[in-house]
Amino acid sequence: MSDSLGENSVAVRTPPEGRGPVGGGATAAPAPAGRRRGSADWRKRAEIAILAGPAILLFLAFVVFPVVMAAYYGFYRWKGFGPPTDFVGLENYRLILTDSSFHDALMHNGFIVVMSLVLQGPAAIAFALLLNQKMRGRSLIRVLIFVPYVIAEVIVGTGWSLMLQTTGAVNDFLEKIGLPDWTVDWLSDPDIAIWSLMLIITWKYIGFAVILFLAGLQSIPEELFEAAAIDGASYWQMQRSITLPLLGPTIRIWAFLSIIGALQLFDLVYIIWGQYISATAGTSTMATYMVLNGRLAGAYGYGNAVAVVLFVISLIIALIYQRYVLRRDTEGAITEGKKK
Template sequence: MSSTSKDAVTLRAKRSKKPSDGKMRRNVEIFVLSAPAILLFVCFVILPIVLGAYYGFYQWKGYGLPSKTGKFVGLQNYITAIKDPAFQAAILHTFEVVIGSLVIQAPLAINEILANFGINGPDWLADPKIAIWTLLLLISWKYVGFAVILMLAGMQSIPDELYEAAKVDGASFWQMQRSITLPLLAPTLRIWVFLSMIGSLQLFDLVYIVWGKYVSTTAGVSTMATYMVREGRGAGNYGYGSAVALIIFVISLIIALVYQKFVLNRDLDGAVTEQKEAEKRARKRAKEVQHREVAALASEVK
């Protein structure tokens, strides 16, 4: 074999190794760049969940090690929380907030505003029949701005040419909204629903500030988070509070996974499909370039 042919074979072998070397280098770069974020996630998310589950097995006052200063009760804390009517009511109130916060997006006018007009309205905060609606309106008033920003961002990504073409075809305003705006705004709407649901499941601060940890129960607006604080830290039973926290986490995780599986996956599948198609085209172009180079080398050898 001539030296030229040997060089061609060597060059071809080096070129065949490049894709695997590049993939390995890419994996190393991904690992190095993502390691700090993964470490923070493990330390501040995964580890607290594991510790919370561990604390939930003890009747513990919150000081010292649970195994030394607490009493091991096994699954009793979890069983007590699930069977407690107050916690069941808190779960019901939380889901009422989840559904209501998605439906109601309007500001609230309460007793003080009505009193300025000489109208004596009902007790918006203490009446159990009305307090939950007051909470829903407060949440809607607080977060409607965030929803508007999301919708505006989603609508700005819709090309104006689509509306212009629809006008040329004689489409009315409502036909354009039904056929253009809503379908193209659907991914933004799905993300907004997801964020609203997760935020409502973890609702605590608004209820705690307006109603307090005790009045919220009598007013019928207690949530899972307020129950956790009241029966955990407030009662000095941190083990029971940890058990309730883990139950809240499991409920939120199940809802998030189900929503992602049946709602968000259509967006993820589209993004993944486009990425796979782009990678497929890139590999095809790389093979074509490699074949042309090999053919050129073979012609030089001849």
Template structure:
């Protein structure tokens, strides 16, 4: 046919075969949209990033710098003696100098590892006691009964109380002549000799009891929030099929709030590593460090013993432990929840 060789019409039109270039106006609009998008990002995230750099990155960098020096925090930092990683060595194994290693082990290393063991004990006890207790209370409070809202408020109230107020209150209760001691005597039991907090056996467990009272409400509220998102139809269907109350909880509710439980575990891990306020109010971790944590140990040496370099080294170690635990937990545990949320989309 003659029309096939003329190049006329859609078949022979080659003008549309090549790439189309946007007009200058379209390109200008695209650049303007890009600038506006980055401007919005800078506007909303800029203040947060500035605060993060000012109150997180800068203190961490400063602590890492101070940890390399022998400095009491009083004289000028320019006069401080550079000792490299000696502060870290003193905390971990007693230092690099054989002449002072044994003395430093007693003064620095043993108290450091003892404080770290208290953090680990609180972590293990939290997973073994707080987690099942909070989950059980949340499952019970998830049922409808008169006064449920009031009970929830009462349980959550300790969490919103200041650590200082709560610590002073419990310090008075567990005083050698306090209510707890008199109660033990009234039921025929002997209270710890020398006081609850001064006991090598009961000191750390008394602190754990107070920490559990203080922070258990947060776990319960988080679990209740997760339970509120469980479809009621699933529970009703299981009940119609003959499932008991406990079977409904074990087969439906608990698995479906798994992400909430794992988030609480993450918060509990980091909080236990950095535990300071409550322990510090309760006699600064004990007169002999019976329940001292890494944070209170750092405060004792860095502030009261005027060894800012060593205290900064302990702070950096605590930061690294928290960072490693957080990254490992997110990559191994929370990553599965993130992957599932992406697949749900």
């Protein structure tokens, strides 16, 4: 729809532009239509180039180009100095895919992806419904639950690793409230560490989910609830038949962001568990594996190959997700310009 409007407005706009001082010498009256249109076209292209050019250039240079280079470096054994010469073909990839510590990291990432959705999703929806009511201090509550999301990963990591030490605040608090049996070694015990990580991730990111869902809830027209109430629907019926379906797009976008974030997880693990012990604590991720075996080992070719594997895994999951889950939501946004 916006396209047909666009065509119209171009048609409407053309004459005044031709009359303008910059119209390439074309004056209002008898300029041939083709020439006038051509100059307007040229002008439009120049505007597009001036406005979008810098963003596209920067994006290509600092985002796309490095990813392409990662694919190239990944075929070499390379210490990172001088041009890469020691071409090893797919050897790096063979090593990665047969390395059991990479398998572990991959498993951890998978666990984090699934548990993030399971732990945060339902809780965040429940809290969004809860907070979507008239209550005193509502905006303050919103600010406060968003605080963990706004705080830097470094601060979260530093604070939680101090609290979760065996002699830290959490164990001390558990003893104080009479649960001394619950005190464990939160960070080093391989059976527990990944759950501690999930606890921290949930704490840090659930506020974002709640705020996103609140925003989604507010875009649901009130009339639907009024109509349902007149028909005698109960609160839970309304939530199930109106809120959840209409919140669907928001939930699906949130899940997408959550999955991608979980696959790329680096900061929290690296800060809390440091460079070397994340593997023994059972919290290593593909990204920490990449940094440890790539840059820190001086094996840049290998590190780049890990980056490519990480990217391909994320891309496949993202494409599958877009194909089967997000398609109905993004269809309009992405294909609009192509509509015939």
